[in-house]
Amino acid sequence: MSQTALTNVILALVTxxxxxxxxxxxxxxxxxxxxxxxTSLYLEKILDAMAHEVKPGVMMMVKH
Amino acid sequence: MSEFTRIIFVGSVMGIICRMWLLRTDYRQYPTYPHGKIIHLALGVIASGLGSVLVATLLDKNYTAVTFLTLAAQQFRDVRNMERQMLTNVDELELVPRGLTYIEGIAMAFEGRNYLVIATAFFTGIATHFWHWYGGGLVGIVCIVIAVKYMAGRTIAFIGNVREGQVRFEGPNLFVDDILIYNTGLKDTQQKILKHGVGLILEPKNANATVTFSNLGQRQAILHDVATILGVYRDSGEPSLVPLSKRDLDSGRLAIFLLPLDRDVEKAKAIVRRAPVLENAYRRPLKLTGKVKPDHHL
Known part of the structure; x- marks a missing residue:
């Protein structure tokens, strides 16, 4: 199964x-x-991306 | 029974026994059962036949028969390609992949073992010519013992010490002891990690081990082995739960973060100790002669 996806790109910000x-x-x-x-949990599941906390109150969704 | 028949029979039998002995399926369930095994047994029969027939042809002064061996070598190289392709394809759908270095190692082993079978059959055949079937059998057994004993690779325990490390969070950052693994912001994920995560620290014994542990393929192989045996607490679409290894750049120590289903630290330690040191990852900078070599405890 080959999959094409954007990786290491910020898909969304939650703040x-x-x-x-x-x-x-x-x-x-x-x-x-x-x-x-x-919201971050939902986005993580929907986008298959990982939620990283950049600083308190700012989450970044990145697909690895 | 004519002498040639005896040589071919005894040689082939010992060669096949050698292949079967090297083909035991262990915890990795590789080669797969039953068809993967049939393929390799069939090739083993061909290889042992070649080795023993070679003796008979040489005794018959039919020296051109040696060219058959080149044909055999070509065939067994294809075995390596076949294994590599299949494992690479299958690896895409693993939750914790084997990694290309591990796959290359397995493929090489499968090619190499066929040559061992040829050698066993060949030496058994020669011995049968000189010392009848019992002499051939004895030499065959010696060949098998050598093949099994000396072709077994090293394990991690040989080059490094394994101890438990504490899994903890500093804010959103996951650490094993003092080594940063990754950043995950979700409280839900953090709780899961604290509940299921196991941290291990791998300390290299010398500079050879430091360089070997830095190889990403070697590290992936360790993670794969643990996931195969203890299971893995993750699924597709769970990117925050991922077993990972990171290095401490100053000391060369390796932090291994695992998410086993069976959360038993002692078992995890034992499995990491038994994980194979990959042939393609192993380096020996300390073997250098002269002064141009790294500190022993790099």
Missing amino acids: TKKDSVGGSCPIFYCTDDDDLQK
Whole structure:
């Protein structure tokens, strides 16, 4: 089974801090930490990507 | 029974026994049963036939028969290609892949073993000519013992010490002792890792081992072996749960992060100790003569 996928690319950002993110990739704004964890978990399962915490309140979805 | 018949019979039988002995399927379930085994047994029969017929033809002063061996060598090289292709294809769908270095090692072993079978049959045939069938049988047994004993590779325990390391998180970063493995932000994943994860530290015994442990193929082979025996706590679409190995660049120690289904540290340690040192990964910088060699304890 050969699979073509974008790897090592930021697929999405999830954050509670609107001011600390920007750019061209999809950004999901969350209300609090629980919401952040939940959204990141869903995105991780949907995108088959890994959620990395860059700093408190900012998660980055990367497919490896 | 004519002498040639005896030579071919005894030589072939010892060659086939040698192939069967080297073909025992162990925990890796490789070669696969039953068809993988049939393929290699059939090739073993051909190889042993070649080895023993060679003796008969040489005694008959039919020296051109040696050219048959080149044909045989070509055939057995194809065995290596076949094994390599099949394992590479199958590896794509493994949760913890073997890695190309391991695959090359297995493919090489399968080619090499056929030559061992030819040699066993050949020497048995010669001995049968000089000392009747019992002399041939004895030489055949000696050949088999040599093949089994000296062709078995080294294990990790020979080049490194294995001890347990503590799996812990510093913020989102996963560590085994003081070596960073990766960053995972989800609390859910972190809890799973703390519950199921096993950390091991591999300390190289000397500079040879340090260089060998730095080989990515060798490291993948260790992870694969543990996952084969103890199972693995992951599935497709779970990219955060992945067994991984990372090096401490200063000391050359290797941190191995495992996610076994059967979370038993002692078993995991024993399996890592028994994992094979891959022929293609093993380096011996200490063998260099003169002053241009690394510190013994690099």
